Amino acid sequence: MTHLALASDVRSGDAHPARNGGIPLDLSWVQDVRINLSAAERRVASLPGRRSVKKDAQAAWLLKAVTCMDLTTLNGDDTAERVKRLCAKARSPVRPDVLAALGMAERGVTTGAVCVYHRFVATAVDALAGSGVPVAAVSTGFPAGLAPHDVKLREIEASVRDGAAEIDIVITREHALTGNWTALYQEMRDFRAACGNAHVKAILATGDLKTLRNVVRASLVCMMAGADFIKTSTGKEGVNATRLVTLAMIRAIRDYHGRTGAIVGYKPAGGISTAKDILDYQILMKEELGRPWLEPTLFRIGASSLLADIERQLEHHVTGRYSAFNRHPMS
Numbered sequence: 001m002t003h004l005a006l007a008s009d010v011r012s013g014d015a016h017p018a019r020n021g022g023i024p025l026d027l028s029w030v031q032d033v034r035i036n037l038s039a040a041e042r043r044v045a046s047l048p049g050r051r052s053v054k055k056d057a058q059a060a061w062l063l064k065a066v067t068c069m070d071l072t073t074l075n076g077d078d079t080a081e082r083v084k085r086l087c088a089k090a091r092s093p094v095r096p097d098v099l100a101a102l103g104m105a106e107r108g109v110t111t112g113a114v115c116v117y118h119r120f121v122a123t124a125v126d127a128l129a130g131s132g133v134p135v136a137a138v139s140t141g142f143p144a145g146l147a148p149h150d151v152k153l154r155e156i157e158a159s160v161r162d163g164a165a166e167i168d169i170v171i172t173r174e175h176a177l178t179g180n181w182t183a184l185y186q187e188m189r190d191f192r193a194a195c196g197n198a199h200v201k202a203i204l205a206t207g208d209l210k211t212l213r214n215v216v217r218a219s220l221v222c223m224m225a226g227a228d229f230i231k232t233s234t235g236k237e238g239v240n241a242t243r244l245v246t247l248a249m250i251r252a253i254r255d256y257h258g259r260t261g262a263i264v265g266y267k268p269a270g271g272i273s274t275a276k277d278i279l280d281y282q283i284l285m286k287e288e289l290g291r292p293w294l295e296p297t298l299f300r301i302g303a304s305s306l307l308a309d310i311e312r313q314l315e316h317h318v319t320g321r322y323s324a325f326n327r328h329p330m331s
Ligand SMILES: O=C[C@H](O)COP(=O)(O)O
Pocket: 072, 074, 115, 233, 234, 235, 236, 269, 270, 271, 272, 302, 303, 304, 305, 306
């Protein structure tokens, strides 16, 4: 398996043939999609613990995962106070004494972003001022994505006005389920245009799409329409992020890069709650796409409860006097 040879500081959208316009929809490419996963690959991707990360490297990988995390609250009972607490956590996600014990006190660590509903974008932007942590807004009638199209566009524009640097849109599942790729492409183009300079992540709601082939086709169409990231799920579907869907989507990213030169990021989201889970995703990213896709510019993890388990694991390393950074696996 060869992965992509890129510098480690590339960002999604770099090298895109038309940064804000995607490429023309190539329907024959979409229709011709075949899922080239062997039975063994499907089996392995469905099992936990696909490969092991050496024990002495795990803390470094977990700390890297924190920097890629879109720390999320997307609940009906969210309040400004909860969002402010979340932002404080995003500024300082790991206890200073734990960071110091890991030799990371000087560098400082924040999460990749904070992810909230539009209502709380301004609150989060204010609470994160000066931290460098961007605000991501879920949008377009999240999670079902069934609001009128013009309302979706106005919601995106309002979040950008309030300071969201990243917009997580949800696609209209019906377009994918009925094979109406032209409609999906046009929808995504409109979302892309409404985002302006904000980065756009396309949530496919893979648990709703019935087949892996639909997932890959929807991935390709969203990338052609200019998505900076493709994201699995809202966290509200019956089935959210899985390793099998991840394998299919990141191979679509690799294929898309191979054919167009465009660089697209990946965001698994929903139900990722343990350190062990995220290590599996990181291994997949590194093996399939390569080192640049372990950075927050190209990899985000949408999660509301993962941080607590990572903190526990890091504290465990520290109290066990583990020197995790002596042999950093990703330098
Ligand atoms: O986009 C992020 C997801 O909604 C988070 O899902 P989760 O609450 O299952 O971690």
